[in-house]
Amino acid sequence: xxxxxxxxxxxxxxxxxxxxxxxxxxxxxxxxxxxxxxxxxxxxxxxxxxxxxxxxxxxxxxxxxxxxxxxxxxxxxxxxxxxxxxxxxxxxxxxxxxxxxxxxxxxxxxxxxxxxxxxxxxxxxxxxxxxxxxxxxxxxxxxxxxxxxxxxxxxxxxxxxxxxxxxxxxxxxxxxxxxxxxxxxxxxxxxxxxxxxxxxxxxxxxxxxxxxxxxxxxxxxxxxxxxxxxxxxxxxxxxxxxxxxxxxxxxxxxxxxxxxxxxxxxxxxxxxxxxxxxxxxxxxxxxxxxxxxxxxxxxxxxxxxxxxxxxxxxxxxxxxxxxxxxxx
Amino acid sequence: xxxxxxxxxxxxxxxxxxxxxxxxxxxxxxxxxxxxxxxxxxxxxxxxxxxxxxxxxxxxxxxxxxxxxxxxxxxxxxxxxxxxxxxxxxxxxxxxxxxxxxxxxxxxxxxxxxxxxxxxxxxxxxxxxxxxxxxxxxxxxxxxxxxxxxxxxxxxxxxxxxxxxxxxxxxxxxxxxxxxxxxxxxxxxxxxxxxxxxxxxxxxxxxxxxxxxxxxxxxxxxxxxxxxxxxxxxxxxxxxxxxxxxxxxxxxxxxxxxxxxxxxxxxxxxxxxxxxxxxxxxxxxxxxxxxxxxxxxxxxxxxxxxxxxxxxxxxxxxxxxxxxxxxx
Numbered sequence: 001x002x003x004x005x006x007x008x009x010x011x012x013x014x015x016x017x018x019x020x021x022x023x024x025x026x027x028x029x030x031x032x033x034x035x036x037x038x039x040x041x042x043x044x045x046x047x048x049x050x051x052x053x054x055x056x057x058x059x060x061x062x063x064x065x066x067x068x069x070x071x072x073x074x075x076x077x078x079x080x081x082x083x084x085x086x087x088x089x090x091x092x093x094x095x096x097x098x099x100x101x102x103x104x105x106x107x108x109x110x111x112x113x114x115x116x117x118x119x120x121x122x123x124x125x126x127x128x129x130x131x132x133x134x135x136x137x138x139x140x141x142x143x144x145x146x147x148x149x150x151x152x153x154x155x156x157x158x159x160x161x162x163x164x165x166x167x168x169x170x171x172x173x174x175x176x177x178x179x180x181x182x183x184x185x186x187x188x189x190x191x192x193x194x195x196x197x198x199x200x201x202x203x204x205x206x207x208x209x210x211x212x213x214x215x216x217x218x219x220x221x222x223x224x225x226x227x228x229x230x231x232x233x234x235x236x237x238x239x240x241x242x243x244x245x246x247x248x249x250x251x252x253x254x255x256x257x258x259x260x261x262x263x264x265x266x267x268x269x270x271x272x273x274x275x276x277x278x279x280x281x282x283x284x285x286x287x288x289x290x291x292x293x294x295x296x297x298x299x300x301x302x303x304x305x306x307x308x309x310x311x312x313x314x315x316x317x318x319x320x321x322x323x324x325x326x327x328x
Numbered sequence: 329x330x331x332x333x334x335x336x337x338x339x340x341x342x343x344x345x346x347x348x349x350x351x352x353x354x355x356x357x358x359x360x361x362x363x364x365x366x367x368x369x370x371x372x373x374x375x376x377x378x379x380x381x382x383x384x385x386x387x388x389x390x391x392x393x394x395x396x397x398x399x400x401x402x403x404x405x406x407x408x409x410x411x412x413x414x415x416x417x418x419x420x421x422x423x424x425x426x427x428x429x430x431x432x433x434x435x436x437x438x439x440x441x442x443x444x445x446x447x448x449x450x451x452x453x454x455x456x457x458x459x460x461x462x463x464x465x466x467x468x469x470x471x472x473x474x475x476x477x478x479x480x481x482x483x484x485x486x487x488x489x490x491x492x493x494x495x496x497x498x499x500x501x502x503x504x505x506x507x508x509x510x511x512x513x514x515x516x517x518x519x520x521x522x523x524x525x526x527x528x529x530x531x532x533x534x535x536x537x538x539x540x541x542x543x544x545x546x547x548x549x550x551x552x553x554x555x556x557x558x559x560x561x562x563x564x565x566x567x568x569x570x571x572x573x574x575x576x577x578x579x580x581x582x583x584x585x586x587x588x589x590x591x592x593x594x595x596x597x598x599x600x601x602x603x604x605x606x607x608x609x610x611x612x613x614x615x616x617x618x619x620x621x622x623x624x625x626x627x628x629x630x631x632x633x634x635x636x637x638x639x640x641x642x643x644x645x646x647x648x649x650x651x652x653x654x655x656x
Contacts, residue, residue, distance in 0.1 A: 019587060019588055019589050023587070024468055044589055099652055099653070099656050100652055100653055103652055120656055127466075129655055129656045132655045133640050133644055134458075134640060136655065137640075137644045138613050138616050259344070259347060259351070259604075259612055260347055261347050261372055265603075265605040267603050267604060268602040269601055270600045270602075271598070272596075272597075273597055273598075274512075274596040274598075275593075276587075276592075276594045276595060277587060277588065277593040280587040280588055280593050281595050283587075284466050284587055284595075288465040306652060306656055307640070307656075308651050308652070309640075310639055310640075311636065311637050311638055312465075312635070312637075312640075313637055315461070315466075316461055316464065317465075320637070323461060324431055327457055327460045327461050328453045328457045328635075328636070
């Protein structure tokens with residue numbers, strides 16, 4: 001039987017989930033839930049319903065997994081513990097520091113209701129976390145490195161747009177090639193986030209704005225840009241739309257470690273992503289873990305889980321036998 | 329309580345396991361089992377016993393996991409189903425085509441005895457298999473690529489040494505950079521193993537051997553070299569010992585796929601390994617999965633498992649709480 005998916009929140013991530021469902025024959029979209037007037041929301045899937053978020057209760061028996069596509073700042077801390085009372089749920093909660101608290105809240109509600117809730121699914125947290133864990137377990141003596149980019153940082157782009165005289169802007173986070181090469185060469189450098197990344201800004205000015213002043217304001221903005229090697233390019237709105245309208249991202253997780261009686265042998269594990277669309281890739285990971293949530297629920301499992309707790313085979317539509325014959 | 333490990337077979341892999349145990353505070357080596365006279369085998373660990381392979385029965389209650397370090401051709405198909413009758417076992421069985429049969433044999437014996445047997449652990453099969461599975465589950469529309477090297481192929485080095493006039497030799501398998509770049513560029517090329525790899529041979533000749541004849545024989549050897557771009561370098565025994573005595577290896581697993589309503593966005597997942605010592609890295613993976621086997625056994629699980637069936641958290645000595653706080 002197919003896994004019937006509900007999408008809660010229909011922004012970039014929700015649309016990404018909708019597209020990912022189309023690529024998985026054992027998945028189907030049952031309904032999209034929105035805070036807006038459903039009549040005003042048009043979705044891409046013919047057979048699925050569009051409902052108001054207030055009407056989820058009616059869908060309790062028609063949805064196997066609810067994928068919650070809200071934001072980590074205010075939506076998910078409330079929504080995930082709430083909806084796991086009635087559904088198996090998946091979220092992409094990405095405020096690393098608050099994961100223990102979110103886990104505890106979701107776990108208590110999930111165990112009480114007998115559902116499965118998988119939190120912090122995506123690529124970081126998510127696939128990058130998995131690679132940190134595998135790397136540390138295999139090479140216990142070593143160092144971890146995570147680089148982000150090249151990709152669009154939504155937070156930094158928003159910061160640019162708040163500056164007086166800026167009409168529109170996009171900010172790319174870019175890994176420092178020399179730092180990456182030092183890690184690959186086994187030099188085990190000590191690197192701060194600032195030493196690992198540069199920031200490139202594409203800015204459209206308001207009519208009559210002072211470019212030099214805007215550039216100065218960007219480069220001295222505390223936390224966001226002041227301590228980074230930051231470059232600023234002024235371009236037209238047309239150029240921004242044409243060349244910078246995508247939401248690419250990616251990055252690298254490396255584990256550099258040693259083995260041998262005298263630690264004489266070096267090893268490097270490197271995992272990297274190059275993503276044309278950050279939300280669509282995240283959505284694809286969410287859908288794979290929705291398959292796992294449905295299976296675990298059918299096995300009688302309940303409670304909060306993360307990517308660390310899910311055996312890889314649960315993500316695949318193939319049977320154990322097929323996986324062993326084709327991928328092992 | 330520590331996980332008490334037995335090592336069955338004390339070659340390069342067994343010694344690698346012994347070294348890896350030293351790097352894990354929750355592991356200890358109980359005994360090494362050898363076909364040789366134990367008095368003739370000296371190991372690196374002071375407190376561990378060296379025993380004849382005929383005496384394993386006495387160790388049933390003193391070993392939590394037996395790591396079987398034999399060869400895939402003749403040792404493991406017999407040893408793993410046999411020893412799982414008395415121990416939790418791990419092996420690195422790597423004859424891909426025979427995995428289904430080996431799994432069935434180990435599974436039947438493990439279930440009958442109530443033990444856990446984890447087979448085909450290492451990097452390929454092993455970590456590479458995991459990355460193929462995760463990549464396929466996340467990007468169901470896409471293509472898989474596995475490249476091996478740069479690294480020493482034992483089988484091809486042996487083939488060189490069987491040639492008349494060859495005193496000693498080492499063969500490196502090298503990924504074709506252009507093929508790798510085409511994959512990274514999203515060109516989705518169709519590539520055979522031959523198109524993905526070249527072969528580089530370092531050969532020491534016997535006194536008076538005919539170099540041209542040996543080179544001709546290498547380059548025309550069916551299966552091993554004839555269809556590859558093969559280079560041959562004649563060097564002295566001293567140079568071979570000095571520059572080619574290591575057992576490095578590595579490789580790349582890539583998943584290139586698309587997402588979006590019209591498949592308009594491309595994504596690339598790349599996992600790579602650069603290993604100074606192939607057996608020591610494999611051994612490090614074996615030891616991490618021994619931790620998982622011990623835990624699963626303590627939970628009452630039995631039967632044959634592969635890396636696909638083991639939740640990542642089982643590999644780490646850290647608790648779920650610690651993992652979520654530090655690595656998610």
